Each structure stands twice: as C-alpha cells, then as structure tokens.
Amino acid sequence: MKIILKEILSNTPENKVTRLDILAPDIAQRALPGQFVVVMVNEEGERIPLTVVNTDKQKGTLSIIFQEVGLTTRLLGSLNSGDSLYAIVGPLGHPTEIKNYGKVILVGGGVGIAEIYPVARAFKEEGNQVTSILGARSKDILILEKELKGVSDEFYVTTDDGSYGRKGFTTDVLAELLKKDNYSLVYAVGPIPMMKRAAMVTRDFKVKTIVSLNALMVDATGMCGCCRVNVAGETKFSCVDGPEFDAGLVDWEELIKRNRLYLEQEKHICRLRLQ
Amino acid sequence: MKKEPVKIKELAVDQRINGFQEVVLGYSEEEALEEAGRCLQCKNPACIAGCPVGIDIKKFIYQITKKDYIAAYLTIREKNNFPSLCGRICPAEYQCRKACILTKKGAPFASPEAINIHFLERFAGDYGMREGLEAGANRNEDLSRFKVAVVGSGPAGLCCAGELARKGIKVKVFEGLHKTGGVLRYGIPALRLPRDILDFEINYLSKLGVEIVTNFIIGRAKTLDELFKEGYAAAFLGLGAGIPSFMGVPGENLCNIYSANEFLTRVNLMCAYKFPQFHTPVSIGKHIVVIGGGNTAMDSSRVALRLQKMNGMEPDTTIVYRRTEVEMPARRLEIEHAKEEGVKFKFLVKPEEFMGNDLGLVEKMRSLECKLGEPDSSGRKRPVAIAGSDFQIPCDMAVIAVGLKANQVLTKVTPELKTDEYGDLEVNPQTMETSMRGVFAGGDIVGGEGTIIEAMGMSKIAARAITDYLKS
Numbered sequence: 001m002k003i004i005l006k007e008i009l010s011n012t013p014e015n016k017v018t019r020l021d022i023l024a025p026d027i028a029q030r031a032l033p034g035q036f037v038v039v040m041v042n043e044e045g046e047r048i049p050l051t052v053v054n055t056d057k058q059k060g061t062l063s064i065i066f067q068e069v070g071l072t073t074r075l076l077g078s079l080n081s082g083d084s085l086y087a088i089v090g091p092l093g094h095p096t097e098i099k100n101y102g103k104v105i106l107v108g109g110g111v112g113i114a115e116i117y118p119v120a121r122a123f124k125e126e127g128n129q130v131t132s133i134l135g136a137r138s139k140d141i142l143i144l145e146k147e148l149k150g151v152s153d154e155f156y157v158t159t160d161d162g163s164y165g166r167k168g169f170t171t172d173v174l175a176e177l178l179k180k181d182n183y184s185l186v187y188a189v190g191p192i193p194m195m196k197r198a199a200m201v202t203r204d205f206k207v208k209t210i211v212s213l214n215a216l217m218v219d220a221t222g223m224c225g226c227c228r229v230n231v232a233g234e235t236k237f238s239c240v241d242g243p244e245f246d247a248g249l250v251d252w253e254e255l256i257k258r259n260r261l262y263l264e265q266e267k268h269i270c271r272l273r274l275q
Numbered sequence: 276m277k278k279e280p281v282k283i284k285e286l287a288v289d290q291r292i293n294g295f296q297e298v299v300l301g302y303s304e305e306e307a308l309e310e311a312g313r314c315l316q317c318k319n320p321a322c323i324a325g326c327p328v329g330i331d332i333k334k335f336i337y338q339i340t341k342k343d344y345i346a347a348y349l350t351i352r353e354k355n356n357f358p359s360l361c362g363r364i365c366p367a368e369y370q371c372r373k374a375c376i377l378t379k380k381g382a383p384f385a386s387p388e389a390i391n392i393h394f395l396e397r398f399a400g401d402y403g404m405r406e407g408l409e410a411g412a413n414r415n416e417d418l419s420r421f422k423v424a425v426v427g428s429g430p431a432g433l434c435c436a437g438e439l440a441r442k443g444i445k446v447k448v449f450e451g452l453h454k455t456g457g458v459l460r461y462g463i464p465a466l467r468l469p470r471d472i473l474d475f476e477i478n479y480l481s482k483l484g485v486e487i488v489t490n491f492i493i494g495r496a497k498t499l500d501e502l503f504k505e506g507y508a509a510a511f512l513g514l515g516a517g518i519p520s521f522m523g524v525p526g527e528n529l530c531n532i533y534s535a536n537e538f539l540t541r542v543n544l545m546c547a548y549k550f551p552q553f554h555t556p557v558s559i560g561k562h563i564v565v566i567g568g569g570n571t572a573m574d575s576s577r578v579a580l581r582l583q584k585m586n587g588m589e590p591d592t593t594i595v596y597r598r599t600e601v602e603m604p605a606r607r608l609e610i611e612h613a614k615e616e617g618v619k620f621k622f623l624v625k626p627e628e629f630m631g632n633d634l635g636l637v638e639k640m641r642s643l644e645c646k647l648g649e650p651d652s653s654g655r656k657r658p659v660a661i662a663g664s665d666f667q668i669p670c671d672m673a674v675i676a677v678g679l680k681a682n683q684v685l686t687k688v689t690p691e692l693k694t695d696e697y698g699d700l701e702v703n704p705q706t707m708e709t710s711m712r713g714v715f716a717g718g719d720i721v722g723g724e725g726t727i728i729e730a731m732g733m734s735k736i737a738a739r740a741i742t743d744y745l746k747s
Contacts, residue, residue: 026496040453044553046545047453071554087453089490218545218555219461221451221492221684223517224537228528235521235528240684254528257635261530265556272551 001085004061015141016068017111018077019053025060027052027090033118034096034212034244037064038220040087041075048072049217049239051115052091065114065143070266071273092220093243096210098122101184102129105177106152107170107198109135109190113144115212116189117151123187124151131183132156133173135190139164171197178205185210188247192256199247209247213238216259230254280387281310283394285612292584292616295465295548299363299394299608307398311339314390317376322392325374327732330354332371332392339395348403351396355731356437357430357476359404360459362397363468365728366570366606384607404475409482414443421745424449424502424510426493426685429457431513431718431730433480438738439511440483444745447507448485451492451684454544457515459727461544462536462571464578467609494685499714509713509741512700513734516719517682521675522566526629529637531558535571535676542578548585559586560672564640565618566626567676568596568603573610575674576618593619593668595626597645597658621668623647625660629673640670679724686720699723706740707733715741 005021027037031052038047054063068074079085096119104123108116113134124130131154136142138161149155156173157165166173171194174186178201186209188198195211202209215227215238227238230251236242284300291298302310320333330351338347351358365371371392372378372385379386402408421444425436428450436446454460455477459468481487493499499510519534521527533541538557541547545555563583565576572594580592594613596603599622603610614620623645630639644664647656681698693701693710700709700716707715717733719725 026491030496044546046554087490089451089453089492089496091495092492218537218540219452221517222682223461223519224540225519225521225534226537228521230528237518240518254635258528258530260634261558262556265550269551269554269556 001088003079003081003083003085004059006079006081009065009143010141012140015137016077017065017141017143018068019063019065020076020079021056021061021063022085022088023059023061024088027088028055028060028062029057031055031062031091032095033098033122035091035093036220036243037062037088037090038092038217039064039076039085041072041079042086045075045086046072047087047218047220049092049214049220049243051118051212053114053118065111067111071269074270092239094241096122096187096244098126100127103131103181103183104128104185104187105131105133105174105183107133107135107174107186107188107190107194108148109170109194110137110141111143112190112194113142113148116187117144117147119187120148121151129153131177133158133170135159135170135194136164137161169197170194171201174198175201178202178207183207186247192252192259195247196252199250199252203248210244211247211250212243213245213250213255214259215243215255216261278309278313280313280389280391281306283391288615288617291466292581292590294585295578295581297469298466298612301401302394302398307339307395308342310391311336311395314340315376321374321376322371322390325371326354327370327726327728328354328735330371330396335399336390336392336395339399344399344402345406345408347399348408351399352403354735356434356479357731358396358400359472360400360468360476361728361731362393362395362400363472364463365393365396366726367393368607370726370728383601404472414441416443418742418745419443419445421445421508422447422506423741423745424493424507425513426510427451427457427513427515427718428455428477428487429513429515429718429730430459430727431515431720431734432457432511433477434731434734435511435513435717435738435741436485437480437483438735439741440480440485442742444742446485448480448487449491449493450487450489452544453489455487455489457513461540462574464539464543464574466577466581467574492684494688499685499689499711503713508745509715511734511737511741512685512709512714512716512720513718513730514682514685514716514720516679516724517684518680519675520678520680522626522677524626524628526631526637527675529629529631530635531560531637531672532629533672533674535565535567535575535674536679538575538674539571539578542582548582557582558672559583559588560670561588561591562669563592563672563674564668564670565592565594565674565676566596567678568594568598568605569676569678570605570609572596572674572676573605573613575676577609577613577616579672579674580616580618590617591619592617593621595621595624595640595642597623597625598647598655599623602655623658625658627665629670630667636671637673638669638671639667640673641665641667679719681720681723697723705736707737708740708744713744
C-alpha cells in the first residue's frame, strides 16, 4: 500500500492529473487490462474505484492515474512517495477480452486516456492494428501522448480549443475513420458525453463498441448495487458485471443522473475540508 | 406460582433516536437471577435442540441461578464462541425460546412467557467479557502443523476460525473489505450490536492466534489453488450472501433508491452519518420508504429514522410489506422497537413502480393493495395483489430490503466448486465439504439467507470435519 513513485502528469488550476505507483504485489501479479482497484486514502475516506493503468510484477507495483475532481482524489493527490494508502483491494471487474480483432480504434478522452493505455498496449501485443484517438480540452492537459503513440499504428489528437492536434472532438475523427475503412472494434473511455457520442457514431457503422463505465461504487464487489446501470433494459452491476459494456446498449441518461447524485455533498465537503 | 418474565431494560425512545446507542441495555444481576429462576429445568429440555449450535441452555441457566457466572459463561462458550454477540442478535423467538416449554403449542414464534434465554446468554457473555474470562483452548499438538485458510470474516468465518484455532490449528482469515466482521459490521447497526462488543469478539480470535488480513479477495488477488500451493491444508468459505435482490419494478434505478446493503454499508461501515468528518455521503429523504419484512428492513428503517432525526427533520419512515405483521420474518423485538421509535408500517402492500422527476430523483411510489391467499412453499400465506387497488405514496427515498443472492466472486472463477441454481455452494451436509477437495463452506453461501447462529452451526460442523480431514 506504500506509494513508490509519484508523477504529476498535468498541472493546471483546472486540471491536475497524477500518477501513483503503489506497492501491492498480490494485486500487481494478477491485474489485467480493463480491471480496477478500490482505494481508500484514510480511515475516514471513501472507497473509490480506479483503473489499473500499469503493473510491474517484478517490483510488485501497480500504477493508478487520476484527475483531482473531488475530496478523495485531492487527498490522494496530496500523498507523496513513501506515504501509504489506508486500503487498496483488487483486481476488480472483468478484464478486457484481449485477442486479435484485426483493426481496432481506441478513443480516450481526458483522464480516460489512462484507461485505454493498458488495453491499447495489450491489443498491440496481440497483433492488432491499433489506431488511437486522444482528446483533451487543451494541449497542456493532454496525458500519456508518448506512451499511446508507442503502441499505436495510427495516432490522432484532438483538443477542444485547437491548441494541439485537431480542433474538435475525438468522435469527429472516429466518424471519419469509420467512413473510410472497416474496423472490428472501437474501445472508448472518457467523460460520459464522449462515450455516449462514440456510441451514437459507431451505431451507424455497426461496429462493436466497448466502453468502460465510471459508475459510483461503494464496496465494488457486487454487494451494494450502487453502481447499477441499465444495459439493454436489464440492471447490471458495473463492478462485477462490468466495468465494460456494449456502448450501444447502455442507458446513458440514467447513468448521468445517477452519477450526479452526490454532487452537492461533494461540493460541500470540498469547501469545508480544503480551506 | 407463575412468575412474570423479567422485562429487559431499554433506552428511552427519545434518547434512542438521536444516535446509534444500543437500545437493549441488558439484565442486572438481580434481574438475571429472577429470570433464570423462572426456568423450569425440564427433565427433557427442548430448548437445547432449538439452538443451532446446541448450547446446554438448561445447564447455563442453572449455573446463573447458583450465581456461578463463570461456569455459565464457560458452558455457553463450549458451544458458542460469541455469547455477547449471539445474546444480542439471535432470533431466539424462532429458535430456543420457541422450543421452550412455556411457549404455547403451535405458536408461530415464542410466547412472551418463554424464558428470555437470549438475554441470559447476553448477561453471561457480558460477564465473561468484563471479567476477561478465557475459554480453555483444547490444543492438539498434532494439528498445530496445519494451516487453514478461512475466506470471509463474517459470522461463519469467524466462528470456524475460532473453532479451528482452539484446537491449535494455524488459521488465516481473508477479508475483502477494509474492516472485519462482514455483515456484523456493514449490515447490523450499532444500535443492535455496539462496535466495542463486535471488536471484543473479533479480538478474542487474535488472542487465539488467528491471523486476519483485510483488503484481500480470494478469487481475485489469489485463487484457492494458490492457497493450497502455499501450504494451506484446507479452506473454509464463509462468503456470505452478497448480491442484493431488487424487485424488478419500473423506476427502481432512480436516484435515492438504495438496496439495504448499500444504505447500511454507507451508514454502518463507511460512517456516512458522520459526514463530512467521514467522506462517504448518504441521502436522507423526507419521506423514506423501506420495503421488506425481515431484520434488514427493520434495521434500515430504524437507521433511516435516526438519520432524519439527527438532521433536524421530522421523522417519516414507513415500512411497506406484502404480507401482515405476523408473517414478518424479523425478530419480534425489532418490530416492537421500530414501532416505538416511530417507524410507520403499511401491510399488504405490493410496490409496482417508482416515479421520479427530471433529475432522476425518486418522488413517488405506486403500489397495489394485497390480500392473503393460500400458503406458499415457505408455509406463509401468499400475498395476492388486488387489481385496480392502485395508490401512490410520496417517497423521496426508498430502501429495498427484499433479500440477497449468493456472493459469486469466488465461485465464478473456481469451476471445481459446484453451485446450485441459486449460485449457492453445494455441500455434503454431514461435513459441509464442497465439491472441491479440502474446501468446506458454511453460512449464507450454503442454502441461502439464514440467521447468524445458523451460520455458526454450519461452521462448527465444518470445523469438526476439517479437523478430521487434517488428521486423516
């Protein structure tokens, strides 16, 4: 549970993204692309799920990458190398099905780029032709560009403000690529609006599209049902049935509403605790 | 001369509902002596057979009457590792007290006249705890070379670990959550089971040499096969009933509709009632509806009502149940407590739909009235919905406490473990051994939801069988 390495990946007043390498040999040994861990910063803390971005089996470490959005991620970001987490448990969720699909597109938006990285690398190692599309609001908050480039055959960057790469959305590029060529799989992780758009874009091309959802969780082992999502009209638990689902079958409106439930409490606690 | 049962002291209602202090205060020595004195000391006591772990109830009550509380404590401890715990949460009116000769024949649960065995157990247990009494371990040097893995630190796992450790076997308990106790901690609120009691009972295991690791999910961080390769000679699975059932009605995923597991976990385990000192939030509705008739529903309603009160709101929490009060599976005492505290009850009501607003927040619940029909397979009269009896009630928060399904985290990744149609483990009932060699199981993962003492009963059978298995 000890933090071995800390790296700030982006640091603007609006957007601070941090990578922590954590000593957790049993989890590192087993974690596969697509899986996540639950961490607690301290005894009073929340349990929050974070994707395992990388593992080093020799060192027994795993990497998490997170953006500071609420109290828990800010407290997590305040930890330093040598500090210890209160709890880390995993690996949780189903791993991504890694096989040779042929041509695949990975779409990562914001901190979601961290979540597509292990999948992109595994796809590449499996012999897929990998196209990556990374999106960020602006150049200074784009993360893992070099890493993703290293495992991609084709590579695109979009920024909302046009400060780097193409101005616009990742899904603009996605639509263009799908018009020009056939792909077997699209794998998209990012803010819900981005994943929802990706689902809409790919629907017309009938290409299988997987998203990894960021539903709220408590225990994250199937016990509480906090993370329930409506997939093809059926209630699924994101933690044990997912976190990956067929993008075209997800009830996005319900997920958006469920994820907003505690925003007021979150603002309140941030105001109180971070003064 | 027929003596009246000795009433148990309880916290006054207005003192209860502003926090999570324990409600039942227990017997004083005088009260315990008086209640124990009511016991008829039957020649053929039926109560013992009514106890899932077979505590010699007649004997320990007699020892109380002789003021030999140490002996009474040790008598209970012979069969039950956790007297202070069971004395608080056992549904005695369906078990030992129902079998008591003073219960009227054919009654659905114990009559009020039945001896308050559970309160006497608690008295003896708390005496032992206060005096720091230790039950004699029955160590067997031959067995001390074996290591056994116990998966889950709920009632089943803790009980099995205790039984094995007392024989000198090295035991390591693997708990997936960050705290031990399983449902005893995340499910049962402190108002029924104070945390210091729970901690004491768990610490007792550490004294016996049991090692407990938290944040470790067998089936995730390690497989059963790997445990055996590491030198564990056997394993006990006390995985619990992990997955909450929902009703499958429209609108059930609206915001502020919780499973009882989620609601109670937020409050009990994550201490959401202390938000923002603790960081996990929980919603508190103005009109809270709790659906179900078991202990979990009672716990949820009493916790919900307290949250309303603690936050300066007018308490408005209603239990909605499809049958009537007599069919409720909850402990009678908890039903009484819930009523005293101001929880409202609506019987013969079947929820049909939840309706919400644009933000996805639940606002109303539509239901049908029911009448009781023919008995179903459980022997209870089946609720039959009356067509056209629709009505709506305001509901800005709901807690669904209609049961749990098997925890499948481990069984799904272990094909050697045979499960039944419900996902529960199949075991040999004589030994509690699963289809995987050297792997035993007990508690809710076997046969579905039961009581804590039933879980312990299974664990004891398993512990005996594990001991035999190690010896062979």
